[in-house]
Amino acid sequence: MKNLRGKKVLITVPELKKSNIEISDKDEEMMMREAMKKWNSLEVFAIGDEVEGVKKGDQVYVQSYALETGEKIEIDGHMRILVPENSIAIVW
Numbered sequence: 869m870k871n872l873r874g875k876k877v878l879i880t881v882p883e884l885k886k887s888n889i890e891i892s893d894k895d896e897e898m899m900m901r902e903a904m905k906k907w908n909s910l911e912v913f914a915i916g917d918e919v920e921g922v923k924k925g926d927q928v929y930v931q932s933y934a935l936e937t938g939e940k941i942e943i944d945g946h947m948r949i950l951v952p953e954n955s956i957a958i959v960w
Contacts, residue, residue, distance in 0.1 A: 869914065869943060876916040877956060879930060881940075881947040882907065904935045909960055913943070919953045929958035 872878060882903075891899075912926045922928065934955030941948050 872914045872916045873918075874916045875918045875953040877912055877919060877922060877928075877951055877953055878914040878941070878943070878948045879928070879935075879938075879951055880911045880913045881949055882910070901936060904932060907935065913948050916953070922953065922956055922959055927960040928956045929960070931955045931957055 908929055909927045910930055912922055912924055912928055914924055915922055930949075930951055934951040935949055938949040938951040938955075941950060
């Protein structure tokens with residue numbers, strides 16, 4: 869990735885345990901939503917060129933609505949969520 873534009877932040881999604889049982893995409897999405905409720909400290913993977921007050925590598929709390937509605941993108945074999953800068957409520 870060359871750069872991220874605007875007031876957007878890419879957050880690294882924690883690895884979810886893989887089930888040995890095959891589940892549907894719908895069930896997998898439901899499991900992801902449940903896991904999101906427990907994510908209190910997430911790592912910033914990249915920041916947009918207009919973001920202030922947050923830097924790559926920071927641990928942050930992101931409001932749950934932003935995690936649920938954010939665009940999911942796979943980068944370097946890891947899932948990331950693209951959220952607006954103003955959805956970051958706490959920088960640890």
